[in-house]
Amino acid sequence: MLYFSKIKLFTIYLIIILLSFFAFLNFTEDSKNFFLSKKVNLGLDLQGGSYLLLEVDSKPVVQQNLQQKLLKFRKALKENNIKYQNLKLVNQSISFLIKDEDLKRFEQFFLDKDNLINTYYTQYRAYEMDYSIDNNLIKIEYSKFGLIEIKNSTLDQSLEIVRRRIDEVGTKEPTIIRRGSDRILIELPGLNDPNRIKKLLGKTANLSFRLVTEEETTFGSEVLFFENSSDQLNISKRVIVSGDNLINAKPTFDNQSNNAVVSFSFDRVGAKKFGRATTDNIGKRVAIILDNKIISAPVIHEPILGGNGQISGNFTFQSATDLALLLRSGALPAPLEIIEERTVGPDLGEDSIKAGSISLMIGFTLVILYMLYKYRQLGIIADLALIINLIILLGILTILEATLTLPGIAGIILTVGMAVDANVLIFERIKEEMKIQKSNIHAFDIGYKKAQSAILDANITTLISAAILFFLGSGPVKGFAVTLGIGIFTTLFSAYFFARHLCSIYVMSNKDRPINL
């Protein structure tokens, strides 16, 4: 156990030098080079920032899709000469009555793999929709896979819109990723006040232009409230133009009143529709509606044909900016709900780094002094191994560009406390062997051999804990698992290669002298 080949020694020290180099990079200026720019990332709890978990509610999307399906269905049934009764949408399903003789034809067209209504997914070998027949009543609803597809596309679209909105606000290096089937995880480092982003994400931003009406129209009407007051108006359900037709929106000041407004332009289709509607309805009021709240409802004085317009309301410049941003980035397919939020201010982060470093240094010093007291000369070896252990631990974290959190620092300190264990196990074993063995070299050699199995078992059990924490823990706790887990490997390396080499040098030069342990 005490013999090292030259090539082994070379490899050991090369690894130590390389990892020390990476560890050192954390204390240098930023660099453009791919390798030189590596640094340990600070977690949100250390540098400050916001963590948000959003959940997408896809139910309204399912309802909306079914509504469209209903229209297509009516058409398809007619085309296939199937007589139906009582076609309606209840509880996320379409139902209708048909006669016995039509049943077969319905199934034929509904299960045709190329039909245009009920898509067949070859990858799942399943249809988009399921149907059930109960006494001539046919009930159609989305199948498991149909719902998965809807959830997926809703989440993808939402992700895209969320990304656009956050990019427009311009925070540094946001992380936006999907989590599971209906969640979006957002990390915004360095953001002190997430209020604005939360507000922006809380809005679906469904914009529509609709006429204010008194009489009942064929499309029906509904009563909506103004955004900033309890006033209400009767609004036609017919949408003249929606936010989909918007190509640009920006905050400006109105020339006459000098109030903040949002000016916008429609695409060609939107401009045409809006032009026609304003030509036909001079003197009436057109309401601008965002998420079912009326922003304003100006009177149409003249046809607006150019496709450009202004939205005025009680805006400050900030709120006009935000509305323009929302309109530019588009509407979310479904409402988002913030189900978890964790925000840490930058000053608390700084305090945590300070407290973490101080406790690391003190813990480190105490352990070093204790080992010196316990083992004297061999204590020096254990302490050197501890120092090397810390350096290469930092080096590996740097190469992985791992995220260091406050619990992560605790993990490092704990590693310091537990790292000496490997050497303690070995030294204690050597101590026992010294009583039996005749030569020091023998005692060291057998001590190392016999300690092996205990060291392995002891470290694997800790590694199991760290692995479970890593896979089941979230955020900062994950950071703890990472440092604790990597700490085990660096501990084994420093004890079994570095410290063992120092020990072999030590025992070779003290071959015949009694060693006091």
Place this chain on the structure above:
Amino acid sequence: MIFKITKQINFPQFYKKLNILSLLLIMLSLFIIIFKGLNFGVDFKGGTLIEARIENSNTSIVEIRKSLLRMNLGDVTVKNFGKQNDYLIKIELVKNDNSNFIKSINDKLSSDLGSAINFRRVENVGPKVSDELLKAGFLAVTLSLAAMLFYIWIRFEWQFSLAAIAALIHDVIITIGIFSFLSYEINLSIVAAVLTIVGYSMNDTVVIFDRIRENLRKYSKVSITEISNISTNETLSRTLITSVTTLLALLSIFIFGGAILKGFSFAMILGVIVGTYSSIFVATPILNYTNVNQKSVLKENSENN
């Protein structure tokens, strides 16, 4: 050296008394956990946690609580946190439409107290997420116990595995019992601490077991009680030194690591003490009761080869 003087301790003479004590402690802990309950933090209960720094130093907790109660936020707790002007506010209410929720609390608080208030940390956890986190935490602890059971069973024999797990469950229950008794908050980092305790306590036990197995192979005529006593003595010095260095590191976190790590390091300190105790006085005697003998480890040896 200190430990040389006390080298030969006759451990079995303490087993009976200490095992009764352990059993009593476990029952007491379970009793407290069941009837007093656990003080779950927002991670597991849902709600809002705010770490606030009040710039005006003359504010009292009573004033902050009064101001918060006026906002109708449900159950509110306020306590000092770390420095004198830092407070930890826990609000039971979970607002769905929360984009303005935090800001309005800050506005009202600062106007009521007549001082600028810095919300240094805000955690807002919805009921769905807190349910999931609680389940994941419970799963993690159960899973880690199962993984340890399995690992020891593979590496040793079922007798060792049984004894080690009994000691782990002992440690976990007593640590959580103490948290319940002191009404300390249980949050994500406490679960992390409990998992680390499981690893640490196992670590301690495994070293003693490793030596017992080695000695079992060596001596065929000696009783298991005698062998485990010898083994405990032989590894005692290591057990104590490692516990001391780990405790030194943990004490340093507890004292200097700031208020956020207090609960975590406290749980770990408890765990290391209880874990060290249980390796010697719970795991080892239970192993003795299982009547493990040379045959069982030799059989295992031939299987491995």
